[in-house]
């Protein structure tokens with residue numbers, strides 16, 4: 041039986057969360073740190089630990105069947121690589137930044153200027169869209185130092201917390217794109233491998249739905265149950281169970297983690313007590 045070959049970042053910002061999501065979908069890997077390749081014990085999957093920038097080409101050539109990779113890298117290097125699933129971690133943005141002290145009003149300010157970047161295709165596309173001509177200096181790593189050493193007037197790189205820009209006295213001037221980790225798929229995929237991928241995607245969706253939701257339990261007087269149910273959307277409809285105490289019920293439901301505090305306030309206003317909020321590991325609808 042063939043195995044699906046999945047590439048993950050060998051080291052760097054995506055590595056840990058990529059291994060975590062594989063673990064959460066039940067794929068156990070004996071991960072010797074120096075290994076370049078490892079087989080899952082309980083699923084037809086082989087994991088390849090590769091350099092970020094090499095992954096799009098391996099996908100194009102069908103050397104690997106799928107990859108967990110930053111969208112930013114795909115956009116820079118991976119024309120026509122299909123994104124099967126957004127994974128919700130390693131969010132960042134690809135930005136142009138300039139020295140803090142410089143006045144910046146628009147991208148036109150960069151006409152004729154030097155921009156240091158590891159994202160030449162992405163930044164060139166953006167400059168072309170805006171009709172700006174600039175000189176690109178391609179450097180791999182430590183891009184933020186370039187203006188300080190007189191190598192460039194601006195940079196284009198990924199920004200996550202913004203602390204690297206801050207430490208190098210730079211400010212964000214333009215956000216070119218927003219990115220997160222995705223599950224990307226090779227254009228060359230047999231039907232058999234597509235089936236394995238479908239199973240993986242289904243599991244990933246269950247994990248992501250779980251991560252985005254909370255299980256909520258509360259007690260309420262019976263005459264308030266209808267009001268409380270109106271606040272709680274639930275998966276189908278909330279579960280209502282009688283409590284030992286006469287006139288009271290326990291209500292169970294699932295809520296979106298982003299709406300959590302607003303919902304809690306409304307529940308309290310409607311007479312809910314003893315509210316418990318629990319994480320959900322997986323959610324299969």
Ligand code: PRP
Nearest residue numbers: 053181182197198199200201202203204
């Ligand atoms: C990236 C990027 C920036 C930094 C931004 O480097 O090149 O230097 O992260 O993150 P921040 O906004 O949270 O400070 P990374 O650490 O991924 O390593 P790299 O230099 O190998 O790209």
